[in-house]
Every structure is written in C-alpha cells, then in structure tokens.
Amino acid sequence: MTVKERDFVETSIPDGKQLNLVRYYIFSPFLRIFHWLMVISIIVLFATGIVIMTPMSMGEGQYVALNEWHLSVDWIRNLHFVFGFILTAAFLFRIYGYIVNKGDRLLPNIFKIKFWDDLVEVMLHYCLLKYTHKQFLRNPMARMSYVAIYGLIIVEIFTGLAMYFQVNPNGVGAFLFGWLTVPYGEMALHVVHHLVAWAIFLFAAIHVYMVVRADFMEREGEISSMISGTKILAHLPDDINDIRNEHGKIIKG
Amino acid sequence: MEKYDSIWDMYRKKGISRRSFIKTCTAMTALLGLAPTMLPKVVEAAEKRLPVVIWLHGHECTGCSEAFIRSGAPMTSDVILNMIALEYDDTLSAASGEPFEHHLQEVIKEYKGKYILAVEGAVPPDASGGYCMVGGKSFLEQIKEVADGAAAVIAYGTCAAWGGIQAARPNPTQAVSISDVIKNKPIINVPGCPPIPEVMTGVIAHYAMFGELPPLDNKNCPKQFYGNRIHDTCYRRPFFDAGMFANDFNDAGAKAGWCLYKLGCRGPETYASCGSMRWWNGLSYPIQSGHGCIGCTSKNFWDNDPFYQRLPEVAGLGLGNIDKIGAVATGALAVGITAHLATSAVQKKKRDKKEAEKIKQALEEQDRQSKRKD
Numbered sequence: 203m204t205v206k207e208r209d210f211v212e213t214s215i216p217d218g219k220q221l222n223l224v225r226y227y228i229f230s231p232f233l234r235i236f237h238w239l240m241v242i243s244i245i246v247l248f249a250t251g252i253v254i255m256t257p258m259s260m261g262e263g264q265y266v267a268l269n270e271w272h273l274s275v276d277w278i279r280n281l282h283f284v285f286g287f288i289l290t291a292a293f294l295f296r297i298y299g300y301i302v303n304k305g306d307r308l309l310p311n312i313f314k315i316k317f318w319d320d321l322v323e324v325m326l327h328y329c330l331l332k333y334t335h336k337q338f339l340r341n342p343m344a345r346m347s348y349v350a351i352y353g354l355i356i357v358e359i360f361t362g363l364a365m366y367f368q369v370n371p372n373g374v375g376a377f378l379f380g381w382l383t384v385p386y387g388e389m390a391l392h393v394v395h396h397l398v399a400w401a402i403f404l405f406a407a408i409h410v411y412m413v414v415r416a417d418f419m420e421r422e423g424e425i426s427s428m429i430s431g432t433k434i435l436a437h438l439p440d441d442i443n444d445i446r447n448e449h450g451k452i453i454k455g
Numbered sequence: 456m457e458k459y460d461s462i463w464d465m466y467r468k469k470g471i472s473r474r475s476f477i478k479t480c481t482a483m484t485a486l487l488g489l490a491p492t493m494l495p496k497v498v499e500a501a502e503k504r505l506p507v508v509i510w511l512h513g514h515e516c517t518g519c520s521e522a523f524i525r526s527g528a529p530m531t532s533d534v535i536l537n538m539i540a541l542e543y544d545d546t547l548s549a550a551s552g553e554p555f556e557h558h559l560q561e562v563i564k565e566y567k568g569k570y571i572l573a574v575e576g577a578v579p580p581d582a583s584g585g586y587c588m589v590g591g592k593s594f595l596e597q598i599k600e601v602a603d604g605a606a607a608v609i610a611y612g613t614c615a616a617w618g619g620i621q622a623a624r625p626n627p628t629q630a631v632s633i634s635d636v637i638k639n640k641p642i643i644n645v646p647g648c649p650p651i652p653e654v655m656t657g658v659i660a661h662y663a664m665f666g667e668l669p670p671l672d673n674k675n676c677p678k679q680f681y682g683n684r685i686h687d688t689c690y691r692r693p694f695f696d697a698g699m700f701a702n703d704f705n706d707a708g709a710k711a712g713w714c715l716y717k718l719g720c721r722g723p724e725t726y727a728s729c730g731s732m733r734w735w736n737g738l739s740y741p742i743q744s745g746h747g748c749i750g751c752t753s754k755n756f757w758d759n760d761p762f763y764q765r766l767p768e769v770a771g772l773g774l775g776n777i778d779k780i781g782a783v784a785t786g787a788l789a790v791g792i793t794a795h796l797a798t799s800a801v802q803k804k805k806r807d808k809k810e811a812e813k814i815k816q817a818l819e820e821q822d823r824q825s826k827r828k829d
C-alpha cells in the first residue's frame with residue numbers, strides 16, 4: 203500500500219531535510235464532540251462533587267455569603283446532575299461513533315504478541331530509557347489507558363445515576379440502576395463514586411501532560427487531531443491497519 | 456386467658472360494638488399505609504383466623520424486642536395478645552426450660568407450612584463454633600429447623616436483615632444475615648437498630664390481616680416503611696439546600712437546628728420512616744434531637760465509620776478521608792510530572808546536540824572531501 207496521493211511536503215525542518223507528511227482521518231465528530239464535552243463536564247463534575255462532600259460554610263451559625271449568588275448546595279447539586287446527564291448523553295453518542303467509524307475503535311490488540319512488545323517499547327520510552335519509539339496512530343500505552351478511563355467513567359455514570367434515582371426507589375430510574383445499591387449498601391456507592399472521581403482527575407492530569415509532551419517533543423500532531431479528527435504524520439504509522447477500510451484502503455483526511 | 460379466633464371475634468366477646476370495630480379497622484388501614492378503598496379488605500381480614508407466630512432470638516442485643524414492646528399504634532399488647540397467636544418467644548413468655556422447648560416442637564408440627572417465623576439477631580454460620588447456643592443447640596440448627604415449616608420469615612432488626620453489628624469488622628463469629636442461611640422461604644427484611652416499634656408491629660399486622668407479604672423493594676424491605684430516604688423526608692432539608700450547616704455540636708448552627716450533614720449525618724443514604732413517622736408516637740427522632748442519622752437500617756452501617764464525617768474512610772487503610780488521599784496523590788503527581796518533564800527536556804537537548812554534532816561532522820567530512828578533490 204503506497205501513501206503517495208495527497209502527500210505534501212514540509213520544509214520547515216531545522217536541518218534543511220524534507221519530510222513527506224500525510225494526513226490521516228481517524229476520529230469521527232462523535233468522538234471529538236464527546237471528548238470536549240467530557241473535558242468540560244469532568245471539570246465541572248469534579249469541582250461540584252468536591253463541594254458536595256464538603257459544602258461551603260462561613261463559620262459558626264453564619265449564612266454562606268455565596269448564597270447571595272445562589273451558590274447553595276441545592277444549586278451545586280443540580281449543576282452536578284445537569285453535567286452528569288450531559289456526560290452520559292455525550293457518551294451514548296460516542297458509542298454510536300464507535301460503531302460507525304473504524305478510527306474510533308483504536309482499542310488495545312491484546313491478543314497479538316506484537317501489541318505487548320510495542321507496549322514495552324513505549325513504556326521504556328516514557329521511563330526515559332529509550333529515546334525514540336515507533337510512530338503510531340495511537341500508541342499501545344494510550345490504548346490501554348483510554349480503556350481504563352472509559353471504565354472509570356462508566357463506573358461514575360452508573361454509581362451516579364444509581365444514587366440520583368434513589369429519590370424515588372419505585373421509579374423507572376431506580377428500576378434500571380437501583381440494583382447497585384443492594385450488594386454493599388448505598389454508602390458504598392458514594393465512597394466508590396468519590397474515589398473514582400479522584401482517579402479520573404489524576405488520569406486527566408497525566409493525560410494532558412502526555413498529550414502536550416507528545417505534541418511538542420515527538421511531533422505527533424496530537425492536540426489538533428482532537429479538533430480536526432486527522433493526524434499529519436511523517437512516517438507510515440505502525441498500526442495503520444486499524445484504519446484501513448474493507449478494501450484495504452487507508453482512510454485519508 | 457381467653458382465646459379468640461379473630462380480631463372481630465375478640466371485639467364481640469368483649470362486648471365492643473361493630474362500629475368501633477370498623478373504626479379500628481379504618482385506623483389500621485391508614486397505619487398500614489393502604490388506600491382508604493382497601494377498608495373492606497381490612498375488615499374482611501380482621502374477621503379471619505389469627506396467624507401463628509414463632510419468634511426466635513439469635514446473635515443480638517434484644518434491643519429490637521425492647522423497641523417492639525413500646526409500640527403505640529397498634530399497641531404491642533393488642534398485637535401479641537389479639538392480632539397474632541404468639542406461640543413461642545423466649546424473651547416475652549413466662550414459661551421456660553424443657554417444657555417450653557417441647558411446646559416449640561409441637562407448634563412446628565401442628566402448624567407446619569402455616570406459621571410465620573420472626574427472627575431477631577444474626578446467625579453465626581459455624582454450627583460447631585459454640586457461639587449462640589439455644590436450648591443446647593446452635594442457633595443455626597434451630598433457625599433452619601423452624602424456618603423449614605414456616606410460611607414466611609420476618610427478619611427483625613439490622614442484625615437479622617444484614618448481619619448488623621455482629622457482622623461488623625472484624626466479625627469474630629463470621630455472623631451473617633438470615634437471608635444468607637435461609638434460601639427457600641420468602642423473607643421480609645425489617646432493618647433498623649432497632650426498627651421503629653410501629654414499623655415492627657405494622658409489618659406483622661399486615662401479614663396477620665392479609666395473610667400475605669406486604670409489597671417489598673429490591674432489598675426485600677416493606678415499601679410502605681422503607682420507601683423514602685431520611686434526607687428526602689427530613690424537616691432540616693431546607694437548611695441543607697440553602698447551605699446552612701452545623702459545623703460543630705456546640706455552635707450556633709447546631710443550636711439553630713441547621714442541617715447536620717457536615718457532622719456526618721447519614722440521612723442522604725438511609726431509608727426508614729424516622730422522618731415521616733418519627734419515634735414514640737411521633738415524639739421525636741435522632742435528627743430532631745440534634746444528632747445526625749447513623750444509617751442504622753443500612754447494610755454495613757457500623758463499618759461506615761467514622762460516624763461524624765460526611766463520608767466513611769476507606770476501610771482499614773487509616774489514611775484519612777478520601778479528599779486528603781486525593782490531595783496527597785495530586786501533590787505526588789505534580790512532583791512526578793515536573794521531574795519527568797525536566798528530565799525529558801534535558802534528554803532532548805543532549806540528543807539534539809549530539810545530532811547537530813553528527814551533522815556538523817558529516818558536513819565537515821564533505822567539506823574535506825570536496826577540498827581534497829580541488
């Protein structure tokens with residue numbers, strides 16, 4: 203498979219060399235919209251969640267001054283719930299994208315030995331023991347970590363909805379999610395929800411660092427890819443087969 | 456003592472009018488949380504035979520019985536003397552010893568498949584462990600034997616329903632709930648430590664009247680008594696919504712009766728009738744008296760410590776609350792990222808320098824070669 207068509211040349215490389223750059227189409231709009239909605243909602247959800255556990259209070263017998271701007275617990279909780287539903291809805295669209303677009307399905311190929319070899323290589327790179335690694339559309343470590351973060355978000359959505367719908371234990375919502383309160387009691391859901399919230403926060407911090415680092419140090423065109431859906435790469439990425447269509451053609455941007 | 460066939464029979468024999476009988480039935484209908492249109496059914500039920508009840512006590516403190524005997528409506532005396540035929544209860548009966556145990560065997564035989572078994576307390580599942588022996592047998596053996604012939608089982612109290620304090624860490628007797636050892640019978644959980652007396656009598660009265668279990672939720676608790684969160688029925692809820700909290704049991708907020716959320720109130724995840732029915736005929740309930748709910752009807756409530764913090768600590772780690780753990784992890788991560796970034800930058804610089812040197816050398820080599828050609 204050659205990648206000649208629509209190649210373009212970048213000449214701004216410092217030492218005067220030329221690179222053939224190719225634009226690959228990877229992420230559908232569903233994934234990108236979900237990603238940025240998730241960024242916003244997770245920031246809001248985490249902030250409001252922390253305040254829900256330790257609501258503001260101005261000291262002995264004092265009204266919360268922020269009440270004046272309606273930052274009451276009631277309001278904070280409603281904000282949390284609204285963004286909880288936004289996140290959930292966006293996630294459902296993300297699943298639709300997963301079904302229709304191959305580039306939205308960059309999962310770990312855990313049944314291939316090569317995947318694990320590559321994972322070791324990338325991990326050595328991030329342990330600063332190996333200077334370069336093969337180029338990927340999405341490297342094996344990122345693939346693993348995104349599966350993990352989706353798992354955490356699903357836990358957050360399920361525990362969140364379970365707590366939320368228990369206002370009416372006889373309703374439809376409680377019928378769908380209420381079973382989660384049975385095995386360890388509802389308090390356990392709060393504890394899990396809160397622990398996982400911190401796990402997601404820590405993931406996000408590492409993720410943003412890694413993405414920015416990859417973008418600046420390895421020219422992987424990361425950040426723009428989450429906006430345009432395409433990546434501009436100098437080499438044929440090692441995992442290019444993941445975005446070939448059924449005729450073996452690479453989906454280009 | 457005179458024996459009655461039904462509640463109506465009792466009223467008749469005592470010379471009380473049909474009118475007051477219907478009145479009582481109306482009150483009962485309201486008490487059981489039924490619609491007024493159910494009155495004819497209640498009347499019909501009150502004219503039927505009294506159900507036989509066997510009441511067992513396991514691994515417990517008997518606090519549930521202490522609560523039960525203080526029920527105001529229906530009065531406990533009405534329940535145990537008139538609404539049910541309480542054939543065996545080793546703490547309430549005057550009889551004791553061999554003859555009483557013998558009586559239990561007879562009741563089991565005579566009413567096989569028809570009696571209700573009410574249980575208080577958890578079960579230590581190791582029959583040879585020597586914990587909780589009743590009449591020379593392990594409680595496990597006793598409860599299995601009695602449950603075998605029962606029509607239904609009512610698990611009174613958190614211990615019977617979830618294992619309760621007996622099953623709290625480190626649970627030396629490995630105590631479990633009734634539903635963990637009795638699998639083939641319908642079980643009604645009536646948790647609470649103890650449950651509200653009127654809830655205890657209400658549940659058994661419901662069975663006595665209709666001969667069937669009340670509607671149950673997904674935890675097998677009667678919906679009419681466990682269908683609402685304390686938090687959603689709490690009269691201090693407006694203070695919660697407005698963000699007005701007691702920060703300390705001695706502060707002005709506590710005196711003003713503000714929300715106890717910050718003092719560890721478990722109302723937001725506890726289901727009981729305390730907020731709506733209250734205790735001792737509506738006199739009060741824990742939150743009204745100024746102490747947060749401790750979640751006594753919930754599974755594992757005793758392990759969700761400390762009680763005076765909003766969320767329990769992660770069991771057994773002793774690391775403080777979750778936000779503290781999170782903040783420490785974030786600090787460590789910030790240090791890690793900074794170090795990683797700095798090292799990668801240094802590495803890149805070195806590498807770029809080497810690369811540049813190589814290119815320079817190559818260029819010089821080219822230069823030299825071209826010079827030689829000249």
Ligand code: HEM
Pocket residue numbers: 244247248250251252254255279282283285286287289290355358359361362363365366392393395396398399400402723766
């Ligand atoms: C990644 C997304 C989320 C994060 C980071 C997050 C974070 C948090 C945190 C830190 C708390 C405080 C823990 C507590 O006091 O119980 C909380 C509470 C809660 N969250 Fe979330 N949450 C997320 C998603 C959701 C979703 C999707 C829902 C569903 C509507 C939801 C519903 C709730 C509810 C009902 C509570 C308890 C509020 C209360 O007790 O007053 N959360 N969340």
Ligand code: HEM
Pocket residue numbers: 233237240241244306308339340341344348351352402405406409410413424425426427428
């Ligand atoms: C400003 C902040 C952020 C930037 C610049 C950013 C950037 C990116 C980029 C470039 C990718 C694509 C990685 C690839 O090429 O494989 C990506 C993927 C992803 N990011 Fe972020 N991200 C940010 C914040 C977050 C946050 C807060 C979360 C959630 C906690 C998050 C979760 C994810 C996930 C789950 C993916 C995988 C996408 C998929 O397969 O659906 N990101 N992000």
Ligand code: SF4
Pocket residue numbers: 515516517518519575576611612613614615619620647648649650
């Ligand atoms: S539930 Fe509580 S009050 Fe009832 S027996 Fe157990 S420990 Fe005692």
Ligand code: SF4
Pocket residue numbers: 685686687689690691692693695713714715716720721722723742747748
């Ligand atoms: S006192 Fe407890 S139950 Fe009442 S509103 Fe406050 S947190 Fe909820």
